Amino acid sequence: MSTALSPEVRTSALDRMSRDVLDVLVIGGGVTGAGAALDAASRGLTVGLLEQRDWASGTSSRASKLVHGGLRYLEMLDFALVREALHERGLLVGRLAPHLVHPVPFLYPIRHRVWERAYIGAGIALYDALGGLLGRRDGHGVPLHRHLSKKGLRRVAPSLRDDVAVGAIRYWDAKVDDARLVQVLVRTAVGHGALAASRTQVTGYLEEDGRVAGVRAVDLETGREITVRARHVVGATGVWTDQTEELFRAQGLTVRASKGVHIAVPREAIAGEDGFILRTEKSVLFIIPWPTHWVIGTTDTPWDLTKDHPVASAADVDYLLDHANAVLERPLTRDDVLGVYTGLRPLLQPVDEEAGGTTRVSREHTAATVRPGLTMIAGGKYTTYRVMARDVVDMALRDRAPGEDPDAPIPQSLTEELPLVGADGYRVRWNRKAHLAAAHGWTEKRVEHLLDRYGSLVDEVLALVDADPELGRPLEGAPDYLPAEVVYAVTSEGALHLEDVLTRRTRLSYEQADRGTASARAAADLMAPLLGWDDAQREREISTYLARVEAERAAEAMPDDTSAERARLRAPEIRPFADAS
Template sequence: MPTALSLQNRSDALDRMSSQVLDVLVIGGGVTGAGAALDAASRGLTAGLLEQRDWASGTSSRASKLVHGGLRYLEMLDFALVREALHERGLLVGRLAPHLVHPVPFLYPIRHRLWERVYIGAGIALYDTLGGLLGRVGGRGVPLHRHLSKRSLRRVAPSLREDAAIGAIRYWDAKVDDARLVQVLVRTAVGHGALAASRTQVTGYLEEDGRVAGVRAVDLETGRELTIRARHVVGATGVWTDHTQELFRAQGLTVRASKGVHIAVPRSAIAGEDGFILRTEKSVLFIIPWPTHWVIGTTDTPWDLAKDHPVASSADVDYLLEHANAVLQRPLTRDDVLGVYTGLRPLLQPVDDGSGSTTKVSREHTVATVRPGLTVIAGGKYTTYRVMARDVVDMALADRAPGEDPAAPVPASLTEELPLVGADGYQVRWNRKAHLAAAHGWTETRVEHLLDRYGSLVDEVLALVDADPDLGRPLEGAPDYLRAEVVYAVTAEGALHLEDVLTRRTRLSYEQADRGTASARAAAQLMAGPLGWDDAQLEREVSSYLARVEAERAAEVMPDDSSAEAARLQAPEIRPFADAS
């Protein structure tokens, strides 16, 4: 597996990063950082990527899991942002990641017969127009919108309250398995020569003649101290941008954090196949369909506490339930909530208007070379990660290092034409899903689940099952996942700890009522062999995960952010961080 993020490949990557001068070193393993590493590597540059936690462990796995143009930005007249995002949506659905990004219908309930249909209808028609030619790649895209009468709405959305709408507009966007997309970006970058290592903390920087010339770092898995030299360092650390700049003794961009909370409820709790987009007093609320559950979110409130473990409070959960219940016949209760996850949006600091609101801040990104040798990026949307990655690499390369030819052309970005691993051959395997199901004694639903997680990389998962048929059984406590998927997460997808598997390689931490605790020991036992754990380490992994779930549950009944954070911090880090200087 040339793109495998195995334990050995991680060790080799750190050795190689320490023994050469990289063209570009990217700090931050979220979607933008992973995209930047791929952009640099595909230009033929020697690229490194470091992440101090797991891939996508921050904002990039904790948002609404949508690839969309940002319908609400049309009201802000931010046409350029919407047009750019819809173009990227088309690329992801049609070429770059069709196995991970899928069209999904949404209903926009209409309450007023005339003006709202005209006003909202015109906006969604513009949305379709902007996404039309730009949003269709290789004949693939999303369908156009249409208006629904009250009778038609009742047919497609039987869970909607009678008084909730007199009709609706049905339009399409796309949903994404966000954490998996990031890990696939890292794997694609590695396949093009990038060197990548998670759980590696940057603790300082190297300087030559006033220019940043690399970093000091610590491998948190072994305690090994590293010196990594690079001509250009890129900071793609999202809500940690201020911290990154402080570490490098630089000033430039100022980022504020906005907390977004999502809850998951069972698929059976809401009838129908379409999602909903609902107006709130602050922004919009999405109710998004997934095969086994619905995701409902999001909140949008300032977060001024530590950024490592943002959590939901009781008020956040109540807010989401209240706004969903405003349109649902059968009210959702706390008992319906399977799981909760919380992320922080990195928003560029606006001019203070005295309100403290984060809801009107534009999501456009900004790139700045904040000191020679260090370029940072902040803001933006998940959907436009590829553009952000291209822009930050372009600016970093424009900041010429000593010895670089100032007249040498900068290689152009290739990522618009570069499918991610798993994309090529995905449709062929989808067409053969009945044969794959029959060959392994599975339902087609099982095979669809695998294809929508791995694409053509499903061949590698099936090879594990063929070699050990016991891995073809469902994971204990998680009937929707195979035991092979846990092994594959360790041997190919860079998972180093139990929480990596149960939270990001799978979604058990929020899509099941037990939050993955029933699967914890079985998953840890499957991980132990490939990762070389002894019995003591296995027990630490299980107890650490159980403590995390307990702390998150405790936080969710606290009345405010401060008390919720205090409850969450009762669970310690699986690996302590090093002192930075």
């Protein structure tokens, strides 16, 4: 079955959702909602998935882009959470998504020769043990930690200041192309029969005998109003959990939003191949290596403003630069900052907790049937999305709908054994990268870039290039990307707007100093015939994206959250929301 997310597939999905009665309807197209749709579809259920923006347009494309156990949670003695997360890390690296989740080494600088090395070393050894690595030679592709002397640290991290550490511990976690993983989850779910539609806003709900029986929704692309009937509705809306419950006149979970800001700096700004994990007065700071840049983050501060467009202020950017510069030989400046992105963590708040800081709020998740027919999931972390998805589907199915056999067994989750699209055959194609490069006149680095974005689905991208060699030349303004990738984003990955391509199908919005503006017109020209845009719509797509970049840059110069948000909200929406009731 096809996994393409084309405009035609989206339209067909909305048509079918408006006709059929679904077993499960999932609201929210972030990593948890996409995971829930896949979990339910792979159990043999009829499934719908609705997202009011683009896939992963909220928190799930704006995190630290790490798949990790949460080393700092060991100090909180949260061993179960760490063990669970490390198990999921092993699954993603080794089986589920090896094309998108890759091991990465981190250095933990040691400032005291004896007690700190012993204390931190014991913690990281426990981290390896909880991950199931000790006694195993492969460790799901994640190596064991090792200690480095000061000389050894200097060799692998020449950019580190000489006076900040007497050595280090080198351990491994994993990094993820987070937005692409969500899109791949959706595509995998569609391949197993799920119906998925982005840019579709839920505006109300259907009720039968006091039970939620579906939703009213608006296709924001056309203005078409539909009703979708379902035996079970699952809400996976992250920081919008409270608003979702209000829409459904339900109450059960309370979520607090914590703002996390990240900056990207050029690869040449920091020498070495290893990332860093650094203690701060509030939490930890990661400096994470990517092929063309480093990601530095994150902040962790309460966010009480509009959740649609969280932005960084000047104070946030300075905070990250200051903490990175505390250990770097050559200080980073504002001129080094290529891009900035900001996300909101959905932190589950216990009922009896008073308002305060967010750094110690639990990352564990909770699923709850908040009224008959509606089950919500909140909390958690990106790494454990699969467990969250399994738990919320289990709970939803236990809430039996009228006509369902109360004694029928609940189908078991299969996602632990289910590779995502692009995973099967990825390593085979990696072994053939020299051949693929020679066949298309590319460097092996170019092929590695494609394989680490598409896995075995690279065959579909290469087919576009074979049909039109012009699509195999570098994209204007973005030498690391191909025009074929823009075309593929529309025909197979669900991109409906220019911002979808420049911010989530690619990473141009933060990994290049121009933030994708130099590629905006070339990308829009490629997208226009595929999406039926006339000249006016194409110009609107370009001007809206440019206005967004300008507004985000203006926000980053503001001193606080309130003024930064005011600057960001000056940019128009490409698709305004409908009134909800």
